[in-house]
Amino acid sequence: MKTFVFLRIMNIRIGHGYDVHRLAETNEKGEKLPLRLCGVTIPHSKGCVAHSDGDAAIHALCDALLGAAALGDIGLHFPDTAAEFRGIDSVELLRRTVKLLRAQGWTVGNVDCTVALQTPKIRPYIDDMRRELATALGIDVGAVSVKATTTERLGFVGREEGVEAHAAVLIHERLC
Numbered sequence: 001m002k003t004f005v006f007l008r009i010m011n012i013r014i015g016h017g018y019d020v021h022r023l024a025e026t027n028e029k030g031e032k033l034p035l036r037l038c039g040v041t042i043p044h045s046k047g048c049v050a051h052s053d054g055d056a057a058i059h060a061l062c063d064a065l066l067g068a069a070a071l072g073d074i075g076l077h078f079p080d081t082a083a084e085f086r087g088i089d090s091v092e093l094l095r096r097t098v099k100l101l102r103a104q105g106w107t108v109g110n111v112d113c114t115v116a117l118q119t120p121k122i123r124p125y126i127d128d129m130r131r132e133l134a135t136a137l138g139i140d141v142g143a144v145s146v147k148a149t150t151t152e153r154l155g156f157v158g159r160e161e162g163v164e165a166h167a168a169v170l171i172h173e174r175l176c
């Protein structure tokens with residue numbers, strides 16, 4: 001009965017985010033691109049082509065959070081035409097997104113991210129990823145899920161041309 005009353009008075013929202021980045025060995029200057037996912041650098045021959053550090057998983061997560069709060073999307077708040085965001089660590093974008101939500105009275109409940117990448121295997125990095133995200137989100141690591149999948153060599157992910165990420169989140173009104 002207590003749970004029922006709690007849910008009735010609590011404003012809860014869900015959000016979903018999606019992002020894709022192209023994979024390449026070097027940028028336009030011929031510099032090696034890093035592969036950054038969920039705030040962790042993964043050793044690989046290719047990295048994401050992007051204005052920022054190309055962390056598709058964090059971009060999907062930012063969009064999910066902004067979507068849950070109906071605050072627009074990542075391109076609205078952190079445009080890829082702005083010099084200040086060139087090469088930026090996407091963990092900083094996540095921190096700023098959480099600040100935007102907090103300013104509107106929202107708290108992050110839990111997040112669930114899925115990364116689709118053919119290679120390399122990211123299972124060894126998942127615990128580090130969860131810790132990075134939890135710190136930036138200001139929530140317990142137990143409320144942060146990161147999952148990985150391949151696409152069975154199908155599509156652009158399967159051809160190792162890109163990385164795809166999805167995120168689902170729950171946010172709620174700050175209680176105090």
Ligand code: MG
Nearest residue numbers: 019020056059
């Ligand atoms: Mg992106």
